[in-house]
């Protein structure tokens with residue numbers, strides 16, 4: 052028959068499998084399953100709506116999410132009402148919501164009574180009907196709604212069966228898909244596979260690929276498939292999971308339908324365009340032969356008999372029959388198409404929903420991420436607090452960037468993160484080729500001055516609360532110490548270093564606190580060059596060197612200029628002055644190399660305007676000289692001497708640090724001027740931060756590793772919790788009394804008595820009131836004695852550098868020439884005062900001891916004087932039980948004895964002129 056297209060299902064399936072085979076199984080099965088589950092849920096919800104309508108003032112949602120579905124049924128009211136409609140009286144008593152007006156919010160806790168009563172009654176009734184139920188707990192947890200959906204669909208099926216007359220025995224078809232025109236076709240085919248699978252699984256739990264080939268062949272034969280089709284189907288399904296097969300088959304069959312429809316459309320179009328024998332174009336009705344085995348047979352019969360006239364009528368009626376059949380098929384196909392479209396729309400809605408949910412999820416993730424950051428920040432703060440409590444020396448590592456003109460093809464620095472740094476090492480440092488160091492913070496080459504300061508700021512601020520702080524920059528020449536502490540040669544707002552920022556911060560806070568605190572801020576700037584302390588704040592170009600007596604409250608070098616500052620511009624002026632005065636000359640390594648340690652000391656005195664408490668804070672900002680080994684500097688002569696001094700003082704710093712680490716009773720602060728200068732900020736009670744600097748250049752890797760090793764050891768040192776230097780108003784009052792008595796004394800002596808340069812009283816504020824009052828009386832008695840003194844203090848005539856020379860026996864040879872000594876004395880230190888003055892004079896000694904120090908043993912002050920006869924004074928020593936004033940006359944000394952502890956003590960030495968002179 053002309054114009055008739057042989058559409059063979061097998062060949063179409065083969066074509067589809069060949070064209071789309073792999074892609075069919077690539078389809079996202081999970082989303083298909085989810086889609087199927089939502090469709091089933093909507094179907095169950097639709098039926099419930101139809102059955103109960105608005106219930107308890109609430110309309111059950113038509114297309115509920117899984118959560119809405121579960122929560123909507125949780126009270127059991129809807130379920131019981133539906134069941135009662137299906138089977139009147141099945142649930143005899145339904146506990147309704149408390150009142151129609153009061154709607155229980157979804158998800159709100161229901162009364163246990165409602166919950167158990169309704170759900171239990173519902174489930175019991177279902178059981179009696181033989182309808183598959185679910186677990187009561189399924190209503191309480193997400194992700195379990197499929198069992199509830201199954202139950203409702205089963206109930207619907209039961210209802211349908213009942214409405215249809217209830218013939219026979221009702222049997223629920225399990226998880227079969229709800230009937231829908233297009234899908235029905237698809238389901239029938241995929242069920243074939245499911246049957247095969249269930250047959251297979253009843254024989255044991257095996258995956259589809261473990262099917263015996265015979266069984267598969269049998270299934271395919273049942274479908275009337277060709278060999279090649281069988282091979283294609285097998286290929287498609289071989290490695291697939293059993294439960295995924297129906298969906299894969301569905302996809303395949305949908306494709307087949309599509310293909311089939313296309314071909315039909317083409318064919319019909321062709322038929323319409325073929326002129327019939329009577330000259331009329333083909334009718335609009337599609338002419339399609341059938342290709343199911345029986346229909347093919349019929350078609351073949353038609354073809355076979357087409358030559359005989361007798362068979363013409365039969366042929367035509369069969370043809371008519373076939374046409375009708377095909378029309379029905381086309382109708383079916385159209386339905387399928389329509390339902391596919393609906394599915395598509397549903398999918399789109401679902402995707403939209405998912406995209407929205409995803410958006411919400413992303414939003415909550417972003418929220419969680421910001422929360423995580425906050426927690427991290429909090430952790431960091433807590434970590435720092437713990438460090439503060441332990442009193443660890445904090446160590447921050449900073450890596451200098453490559454400088455312009457320096458080759459930077461290779462870099463000695465590997466990974467850097469917040470607290471660790473990896474140095475890439477050549478083979479001589481070990482096989483692993485890298486070393487990892489951990490610090491409190493690591494700043495990479497790109498870190499800005501602002502970032503570095505931000506982590507230092509809290510420490511600096513604590514100076515205003517009365518803490519002693521020491522920040523020092525350590526590292527080899529040219530590694531960036533000056534850059535961190537001061538900034539580059541050309542200073543801008545962004546490039547200024549820690550020093551400027553620290554002071555402007557102090558001004559800022561003091562301004563903010565001006566209603567509660569009044570602060571006086573003053574600075575000293577010194578340099579230690581070749582073990583000599585030099586004042587950098589001189590304007591006359593003089594090379595002033597100062598005595599180096601460690602005194603109290605940070606006035607380590609009392610005679611160095613102490614300049615009050617009130618603004619950042621004051622500071623900038625002073626720093627420029629200091630830098631000009633700083634010793635600097637070229638070495639082979641760095642033009643700006645400084646072979647001196649520079650120290651900017653900031654003294655802060657704050658008075659609490661409400662309670663009168665006085666705070667003293669002192670901060671040393673130290674830019675150390677380069678730490679490299681001498682041989683590397685290739686220096687000789689003066690430079691060699693400088694380098695040796697530097698190395699000596701840095702070793703002394705190391706010794707102090709490690710004695711502190713090992714909690715040695717004696718800490719060798721006095722082995723160098725540097726450690727003497729930093730003493731009050733390196734021991735306990737101070738907050739210390741070391742910036743360790745390294746260069747990224749591979750040729751510096753040796754120095755870098757030794758620098759970092761040193762720094763890592765430093766970071767393990769615990770100094771104990773820092774303490775603020777606070778004087779209570781009592782103490783303050785005492786100080787004022789002393790000051791006024793001293794002034795009265797000075798007046799009384801008619802100007803003969805030079806006022807001592809500084810009067811400092813060392814007292815701790817933490818003692819008990821009882822202790823405090825005993826202290827008060829002691830102080831008063833001391834001051835009374837001072838009052839009774841008639842002699843002027845001795846003029847200063849000693850060589851400062853001889854005072855407290857290297858050894859722990861601090862010779863005061865000629866030292867009695869000093870008006871006043873103030874010294875920090877350690878446990879077990881011995882102060883030795885000696886004089887070559889043989890004149891018969893009375894000496895008055897006064898030892899002021901911090902009251903936190905307990906009394907004696909083992910520490911003594913010896914006064915050595917040569918006897919007039921022997922020319923060499925005997926060493927005399929005696930002990931007194933408590934700090935007080937003793938007279939020493941004519942070579943009779945009353946050595947003072949006291950256990951001084953770590954607290955500084957003040958020793959005043961005064962000479963009383965011989966009577967009558």
Ligand SMILES: Nc1ncnc2c1ncn2[C@@H]1O[C@H](COP(=O)(O)OP(=O)(O)OP(=O)(O)O)[C@@H](O)[C@H]1O
Nearest residue numbers: 451528529530531532533534539641643644645677
């Ligand atoms: N973080 C940085 N960013 C940009 N330039 C830097 C940085 N650190 C250091 N430099 C530059 O590197 C050079 C050497 O730095 P700097 O003078 O601070 O080293 P130093 O360790 O103080 O040397 P010295 O021991 O000689 O005093 C300078 O030109 C400085 O500006």
